[in-house]
Amino acid sequence: MDDRELIFTEQADKHRDAHRAEKEQENKAKDEGIDTEKRCVFCGDSLLLYNDELIIDEACPYCSAKRVREILGKKTKIVRQKREGIMDKEIVVKDAIVMPAVTAEKAVEAFNAYQELANKIIRPEDIQKISGKDFKKKSFWRKCQRFFNLSLEKLEEKREEYGGHGFTYHFTYRATAPNGAFMDGCGSCSSDEKDLLKTEHNTRAIAETRAKNRAIADLVAFGECSAEEIVEAETLHPEPETQLKFENRLISEKQRKRLFAISKSSNMPDDKMKEFLFDKFGYDSSSEIKVKDYENIVNYASNYKN
Incomplete structure (x- = not known):
């Protein structure tokens, strides 16, 4: 038997098995008093085969795809994929509208949980006052990491030299929660920032701290800015007069x-x-x-x- 005969035989066997399964399903449905004559109003296909699939206005999944687009809009994506069994196409409808992953109540509950934890674990030494406002320092964000049971992973570290008069460190860190949710945070520090001891160690350490703080804050603190980042924002953009002199x-x-x-x-x-x-x-x-x-x-x- 050559390859073509083998393929033909396999296809014939699958076709026969499919009809046998369909017949068994029809017989079972008759025994249970189910109407086996219900068919798609568009193509006439038996709807008995699609009991667990998408059926709209008495249309089989193939024809329902058209109805779905009419109901939800032309931008709705309908994905078809093959599967084992009689029905060889499964239709999954993806709504064109982005919906919240949780209810409003759950979102408020998560925010309140963070606020409650922050109020209980924060200490005066965790706060730095900048331009008259309080911002949480590295020590607070490490407490959040511990109490939310987050893991931190370094994704990237890069050192850049510029103009022969300084260098910058760039870090990217990923904070991951026990449920698998994660956020990536980036942080940079230049050796010529104001009020910074211009050492390799200090520049690198501050950049790494900023990346870690940002990842943790984005994951559990709804994007709150850390003290180290606020310092960065103030020093990386000097006053026009100072910049002009430089x-x-x-x-x-x-x-x-x-x-x-x-x-x-x-x-x-x-x-x-x-x-x-x-x-x-x-x-x-x-x-x-x-x-x-x-x-x-x-x-x-x-x-x-x-």
Whole structure:
């Protein structure tokens, strides 16, 4: 027997088994006094086969799909998938409207549970006052982690250098609840933030703390901001006058040497660099370069082609 005959035989067996099962179902239905002649008003298919499936206005699942779209709207998705048995298509209706996962009462209950826990476990040392407002510190969020039985998983850690005058750490952490629900939180910290001891350890530790706090807060505290994040918001965006002073500052000797090394590695002639500095920025020499223009000049030198 070749492959084609084998496939044909298997299909014939399935077809025969399906009819046998249908007949058995009809006989059982007759014994129980069920009407076996009820058929789809559109295609005439027996509805006895679809007792557990979607039937709308006496239409089989195939034809009901059209009725579902008419009732719920054209954007309603109807997914069909094969399954074992007589009926080879199962229709699942997915509502086009996004519905709450819990009732309003359950949502309020969850919020009240967090508020009650927060009021009982918080201590004065867990609070930091910023701009006249109270914000919860790292110590409070670690208590939340423990009492809500959350697990924390580090998803990403990245260190970035910029402009030769600082670096930034980026972290992403995932907080997971016992029921499987989880939230991811991101946190960053730059070495040039105000009031920060500019050490590798401090910068990294603050970025990691912010990511952990954010993941926990989003999962159980309805997105409340932590003290560490508020500090970040205030220091990463300095006052315009302070920012202007920084941008107008001359680059350091170390930055000048870096620019020189980059231009040499790109085989950029000195006269071309001088020409670019004067035409583009009005600089007579590299000693006049300001911080605000430094990165653009470095990029030009890096991508220079004869």
